[in-house]
Amino acid sequence: MDKNKEWLFEITPKxxxxxxxxxxxxxxxxxxxxxxxxxxxxxxxxTILGPLxxxxxxxxxxxxxxxxxxxxxxxxxxxxxxxxxxLAGVTSWNYFRDCLTGTSDTFKQNQSIFGKVYFPRIIMPMxxxxxxxxxxxxxxxxxxxxxxxFVISGSIIxxxxxxxxxxIVLVCMAMLGLGLGMIISSMVTKYRDLSFLVxxxxxxxMYVSLVSLPxxxxxxxxxxxxxxxxxxxxxxxxxxxxxxxxxxxxxFGIIYTLLFSVFVFLFGILVFNKTEKSFIDTI
Amino acid sequence: MKKxxxxxxxxxxxxxxxxxxxxxxxxxxxxxxxxxxxxxxDPYLKVGETNDRSKKGxxxxxxxxxxxxxxxxxxxxxxxxxxxxxxxSTLLKILSKVTGPSTGSIKSRGRIAxxxxxxxxxxxxxxxxxxxxxxxxxxGMTKKEINAKIDEIIEFSGCERYIxxxxxxxxxxxxxxxxxxVAAFLEPDILVVDEVLAVGDAEFQKKAIGxxxxxxxxxxxxxxxxxxxxxxVKSLCTRGVVLNxxxxxxxGNVGKAIEYYLKNNKVPQFYVAERSSKxxxxxxxxxxxxxxxxxxxxxxRKQKVFLNFEVNANDISGLRFGTTLFSNMNxxxxxxxxxxxxxxxxxxxxxxxxxxxxxxxxxxxxxxxEAALWKxxxxxxxxxxxxxxxxxxxxxxxxxxxxxxGVVINNEEWIVKDI
Numbered sequence: 001m002d003k004n005k006e007w008l009f010e011i012t013p014k015x016x017x018x019x020x021x022x023x024x025x026x027x028x029x030x031x032x033x034x035x036x037x038x039x040x041x042x043x044x045x046x047t048i049l050g051p052l053x054x055x056x057x058x059x060x061x062x063x064x065x066x067x068x069x070x071x072x073x074x075x076x077x078x079x080x081x082x083x084x085x086x087l088a089g090v091t092s093w094n095y096f097r098d099c100l101t102g103t104s105d106t107f108k109q110n111q112s113i114f115g116k117v118y119f120p121r122i123i124m125p126m127x128x129x130x131x132x133x134x135x136x137x138x139x140x141x142x143x144x145x146x147x148x149x150f151v152i153s154g155s156i157i158x159x160x161x162x163x164x165x166x167x168i169v170l171v172c173m174a175m176l177g178l179g180l181g182m183i184i185s186s187m188v189t190k191y192r193d194l195s196f197l198v199x200x201x202x203x204x205x206m207y208v209s210l211v212s213l214p215x216x217x218x219x220x221x222x223x224x225x226x227x228x229x230x231x232x233x234x235x236x237x238x239x240x241x242x243x244x245x246x247x248x249x250x251x252f253g254i255i256y257t258l259l260f261s262v263f264v265f266l267f268g269i270l271v272f273n274k275t276e277k278s279f280i281d282t283i
Numbered sequence: 284m285k286k287x288x289x290x291x292x293x294x295x296x297x298x299x300x301x302x303x304x305x306x307x308x309x310x311x312x313x314x315x316x317x318x319x320x321x322x323x324x325d326p327y328l329k330v331g332e333t334n335d336r337s338k339k340g341x342x343x344x345x346x347x348x349x350x351x352x353x354x355x356x357x358x359x360x361x362x363x364x365x366x367x368x369x370x371x372s373t374l375l376k377i378l379s380k381v382t383g384p385s386t387g388s389i390k391s392r393g394r395i396a397x398x399x400x401x402x403x404x405x406x407x408x409x410x411x412x413x414x415x416x417x418x419x420x421x422x423g424m425t426k427k428e429i430n431a432k433i434d435e436i437i438e439f440s441g442c443e444r445y446i447x448x449x450x451x452x453x454x455x456x457x458x459x460x461x462x463x464x465v466a467a468f469l470e471p472d473i474l475v476v477d478e479v480l481a482v483g484d485a486e487f488q489k490k491a492i493g494x495x496x497x498x499x500x501x502x503x504x505x506x507x508x509x510x511x512x513x514x515x516v517k518s519l520c521t522r523g524v525v526l527n528x529x530x531x532x533x534x535g536n537v538g539k540a541i542e543y544y545l546k547n548n549k550v551p552q553f554y555v556a557e558r559s560s561k562x563x564x565x566x567x568x569x570x571x572x573x574x575x576x577x578x579x580x581x582x583x584r585k586q587k588v589f590l591n592f593e594v595n596a597n598d599i600s601g602l603r604f605g606t607t608l609f610s611n612m613n614x615x616x617x618x619x620x621x622x623x624x625x626x627x628x629x630x631x632x633x634x635x636x637x638x639x640x641x642x643x644x645x646x647x648x649x650x651x652x653e654a655a656l657w658k659x660x661x662x663x664x665x666x667x668x669x670x671x672x673x674x675x676x677x678x679x680x681x682x683x684x685x686x687x688x689g690v691v692i693n694n695e696e697w698i699v700k701d702i
Contacts, residue, residue: 007291011380011389031420038417042408116400117421118380190312277383280376281299 025120035127040134054138058094062086065212077214078246080157081150085244089211091143092173092239095136096232097202099177102128104184104198107279114280121276122269125182129174136170147243158245169239175261176231179268186275190282209233215248231257287392289505290355290473294387297348297373297529347373348529351387355473360499360506362520362537364513364544369526371509375399378475378507393472393505396423400477402462407451411442411461414450418465432468439494440464467494473505474498495519513541513612545611545649563602563656563663566633567593568670570640581673585643590619592636594656599627601658604636611649616690617641643694645674 044050062083069075070082077085103125107114110124151157188194207213209232218224227233234253241247300311348370355361365371376382378389379397404421405414415436419429429436437446440461442453450458476495492515499506499519510516516523516537523540525533525547533543572578573587582588596602604627607618619638627634651671656663 007390008392008394010391011377011384013384013386013388027425028420028423030426034417034420034426037413038406038409041413042406045408113404113421115376115381116403117397119421119423280382 021120025122025126028119028123031119032123032127032130035124036131036134039127039131051138054135055142058087058090058139059142061090065090069212075213075217078216079155080244080246081155084146084150084155084157085214085240085246086212087143087146088240088243089236091136091139092169092236093206093209093211093232094139095132095170096173096177096235097206098132098135099129099174100181100184101198101202102132103178103181105188105195106181106185107189107275108185108195111280122182122272125178125185125272128181129178133170133174159243160241160245162242166239166242169235169242172231172235172257172261175265176235179261179264179266182268182272183264186271186279189275189279205230205232210236214246219248228253229256231260286356286358288354289357289392290395290507291390292351292353292378292387293390295348295351295374295377295384295389296346296386297370297377297382298344298385299347300344346529348377348384351526351529351531353524353531353534355505355507357393357472357505358499358503359522360508360520362516362523362540363507363509363526364516364523364540365526368528370529371526372399372477373529374526375475375477375507375509391473394423395473395475396469396471397475398422398466398469398477399475401466402458405450405458405462408449410449411440411446411453412437414461415465418462419468422466422469423471424469428470436464436468439467439490463491467491467498470502471504473507475507477509492519513545517541517612561664562598563594563596565592565654565656565664566595567591568652568654570670570672571637581675582642583675584645584647588640588642589637590640590652592634592654594627594634594636595632596627596634596656597632599630602627602663603657603659604655605657606638606652606654608640609651609653610690611651614690615653616645616650641694642674644691646690646692647674649673 044053047053049056065086066082069086070077106121106125106128114121147157184194184198208226208230210218210227215224215227215233215237218227234257237247238249238254238257241249351370351374353361363371363374373382375397376399377384379395379399381397381399402414402418404418406417409417412433415433416426416429419436420426437443440457440463442457442461442464445453445457450461453461495506495508496519498504506519508516508519520537522535523533523537523544524531525540525544527547532547533540569591570578570582571589571591573589575589578588590606592604592606594604603621605618605620608616610616649671650673655665657665
């Protein structure tokens with residue numbers, strides 16, 4: 001009789017490549033939201049300004065960008081007020097960056113929990129992406145406020161109908177950030193070199209991601225090769241196009257970015273799954 | 284009637300690489316990858332030695348576990364015993380899916396929840412209540428399940444008063460109580476428990492052990508329990524597995540398993556340290572009589588025996604020393620703390636510490652000595668199995684047989700008079 005009854009599960013050395021057990025992740029969904037809650041509740045404990053930091057960072061960054069790039073270096077942002085141009089770029093970029101840096105040390109940062117209890121490891125980076133989404137929401141809110149302010153004060157800003165595709169842009173950024181983050185965090189478990197690369201690589205990436213520079217500027221200087229193969233650049237340029245009506249969008253860019261994001265995301269899951277089984281021995 | 288096998292462990296092995304990870308690792312990784320491409324076996328799985336931490340080995344790879352096989356029936360409480368480094372923790376980690384095995388497989392017919400630690404994921408900034416939810420979810424409960432039990436959990440923890448205060452304001456004992464309370468209300472088919480019971484005060488330990496007994500007796504759940512504490516194992520478990528150097532050396536009735544373990548883990552009576560570069564360390568530990576001659580065990584009850592430590596101390600600032608006598612059931616019997624006037628305060632390198640053992644209160648049996656050199660926040664040298672000795676009980680004890688209650692025996696004499 002024993003032989004006939006199926007085993008509920010089996011622990012073996014090898015994993016199937018795409019062994020992302022969706023059912024299991026679903027069973028742990030409460031944990032995902034509790035991690036999100038933990039992140040949000042505890043982040044600004046014992047600070048004076050608290051959640052205001054969510055607003056201060058993008059605002060000051062945009063002000064400095066406006067001063068440096070637009071006032072001093074005289075870079076034209078078309079008909080868009082430079083501050084709004086920068087704020088749009090910074091808000092989108094922040095979400096991608098936070099997803100990437102927040103997930104890229106998943107294994108290292110949570111080794112004390114991972115070393116003691118099993119739950120689908122992917123819950124952890126997913127919770128980072130979700131809690132960053134809340135942060136993004138707040139920052140997007142402040143962007144809307146300035147947006148309205150500039151419209152009332154007479155700037156010509158024309159959002160277009162493609163604005164309804166913005167959620168897809170967010171999903172793209174989340175997949176890119178999460179995918180890259182998972183790949184990096186998996187490799188960091190064995191070779192720590194990568195964590196150094198991330199901290200300054202992200203800084204450099206910002207400059208070729210059109211956060212504060214318009215695509216047209218690269219075109220003028222025949223430097224489009226520097227941004228054409230960067231999916232993040234396409235995402236940010238596209239988001240500015242749908243929100244402000246200003247930007248260069250190509251069919252190639254959209255398809256390339258979509259494919260790239262999906263690929264990175266799937267590859268990230270694959271690498272992450274392969275690592276999660278025994279990373280605790282090497283970290 | 285044949286009972287159902289709920290968990291089956293087949294040929295589980297686990298290999299670890301010693302030393303540090305560095306540039307050398309990448310060449311092994313490449314070798315492994317190359318073998319994989321050609322469809323061959325991992326070349327490093329063929330090497331590897333039995334894991335014995337005290338001996339110097341040849342290979343960089345060791346087997347923390349080697350071909351472990353056993354089965355667990357539904358409703359059984361299985362004790363896993365073995366000395367430090369025998370592979371208990373590795374086995375638990377594999378069972379609880381924290382790490383994967385190198386070879387072999389584990390088949391299960393039930394959900395496994397593991398308690399390798401209590402309070403995993405507790406965040407000091409969050410309140411007790413919030414932490415109950417987080418910790419419960421980490422252990423695999425859903426929000427609904429926790430909601431249904433939250434009142435019971437809070438009551439069991441005995442922290443009602445503090446439940447909406449951040450846990451950073453808790454004493455360490457309270458944190459442990461709260462954490463254990465969450466764990467106690469887990470309802471998996473199989474519960475894997477490490478020596479988490481070693482924390483907390485005596486009253487709480489009793490509560491915890493009681494709860495574990497409930498889980499197995501009334502709820503009919505399967506429990507795998509790993510501990511050093513033989514009396515806890517004896518009172519909780521029905522069957523025992525003895526591990527030694529990563530291999531199963533005995534499986535069977537828990538009493539027999541403990542007997543086997545104790546018989547095969549005799550520790551020496553005389554200890555000489557290996558050469559090591561520790562700042563402060565024990566050089567020798569041994570027993571002497573009043574004339575300072577080394578003595579052999581067994582020793583007689585009421586014999587004058589001295590416990591001697593030779594300590595090499597290079598950094599005496601804040602240095603503390605302590606030693607405790609343990610019974611063969613791993614229960615602490617007597618501690619010998621330094622009093623205020625006793626200190627490492629002179630600028631000499633080697634100390635000789637000597638104390639008389641209170642042999643007159645020891646019952647017949649095996650004892651071992653645990654000792655540590657430490658300062659607040661740092662342990663210099665420590666072991667739980669330094670030396671052991673055997674005490675032969677005198678006629679008083681033999682007359683009353685095994686039945687003497689208590690950990691120690693009275694030394695004072697009765698005054699019997701006519702009235």
